[in-house]
Amino acid sequence: MAVVFEKTKGLTDTPFHYCPGCTHGIIHRLVAEVMEELNVLDKAIGVAPVGCAVFAYEYFNCDMQEAAHGRAPAVATGIKRVHPDKVVFTYQGDGDLAAIGTAETVHAAARGENITVIFVNNAIYGMTGGQMAPTSLIGQQTLTTPYGRTPENNGYPVKMSEMLSTLQGAAYIERVSVYDVKHVRAAKKAIKNAFMAQIQKKGFSMIEVLSSCPTNWGVSPNEALQWIKTNMEPYYPLGVYKNTLEEVK
């Protein structure tokens, strides 16, 4: 019988701990497939965050380091400076990357640190039970904004892709989503481009993935996918924000 689908070698056999309907699983698979297709699993070193993806080191089938909250880009910098020819990536959520680790993120990009950052933006703190994230939308109700996020009290959601694309050290920045098949395919292509930017030694690459959190948004998995499209995408427009890649056939 012909094999039509095989699980990527980029993932271990450890079952994911993610909630039903959460898109972390899809994003993990895309990153893993890309690493397998680029044939870099043997020389990849990943950095896991603190947040829902804290156990990413159990899932990605390559060497991994678990970082402190927000410090993944600094940890990745240390690894990359020791092994400049290895493929180094971080996998981080919005609290990790855009709140507590903003300095590490911005300066890794500013230095043109030749690493790839996978940024999962689901507009909420998932692991701690649904608090406001730096990317939570205006009006969004969370545990710490029970009356909705207001500009007066909480300011405005941070647009990391736009912000980082202004930095000269950033080589490839794209925002994607995974709410339907078409967008999942586009997300995979973006992730591949980001890893290619690193392999071509172009500098800092980041893919921001608009992701779902049905549990803490308090909606069904299907409604969560719609929520990304209806609520997040208008504020966080998809697209390539920076591209210095050489054309690859």
Added chain:
Amino acid sequence: MAKVLMKGNEALAEAAIQAGCRHYFGYPITPQNEVTAYMAKRMPEVGGVFLQAESEVSAINMVYGAAGAGARVLITSSSPGISLMQEGISYIAGAEIPCVIANIMRGGPGLGDIQAAQSDYFQATKGGGHGDYKLIVLAPSTIQEMADLVQEAFDIADEYRNPVMILGDGMLGQMMEPVDFDNIKKNESKIEKPWATTGVGSRGHRNIINSLYLDPPVLEQHNYKIFKKYEKAQSKEKRYEMISCEDADVILVAYGTIARVAKNVMEIARREGKKVGLIRPISLWPFPEEPFEKTADKVKAYLTVEMSMGQMVEDVERAVKFKKPVHFYGRPGGMVPEPAAILNEIEKIYGGVK
């Protein structure tokens, strides 16, 4: 290379390079800025990496990454910067990563000042960051000893897979003395790092650097495992110097820069006919109890001298097991106890005032 005249901070940096360190991550802070400047110039000459981080928080996490990836890594800072690194140091100890951290101490608390002080003794020897862990802490009192201990620190760090701290102060960092790099004793047995994240390659299995163990019984075992190493360190890594203690009535206890002043005081007192000795702990953790066990039955009293409010006193009392009085004289805030003031304290002990 014959003896060279060097600033303490530069000798610290050069000693690290001589010990095979090729990765240094730093952030400017006085009084250790010579280390970053020296490394910025020297690392490219030896094919190494110097990187100025955006903060001490980031720098220590670069160390976590680089040392976790198998490199010999040095990081240096001064008191407020070391406070910022405590999170990373706890993770490094928890994940069992070797590295060398040097604290060129200045006056505190808070922003304090930039003069030499010894007020980070508690932070260095009693934990500093969260969780059950220890640093092995070495305190040089000369620039030559600083260079010697940097080599030892790397070897100890690799052997125990634990961070080792060199605890110096601004005076030791800034002063110049001749240093001989040729005769530094090296550990020739190269320690392999099969646990490092270097990419799976032909290894056949994944390496993971981590300090997360969500299951309490598993984390408990991890803590026990780490403390087994500390038991070994307690039996193997205690270092001290003892001078003229055999017949001493009063023994001065001091480490680092102030031990040099204490030694002078001891010599002056001896010339005046007072039998004064000196115990100089070199490893502050593990703390060397032996010289106190050897002397506690014979001596009249101990006088601990520090550039702090007396952070080492309780370790001395513990080592003396309260058999004899442990007096203290010190000055905080970047002030240095003067010989006359220390002599005066010795007088008081002799006169029975204390």
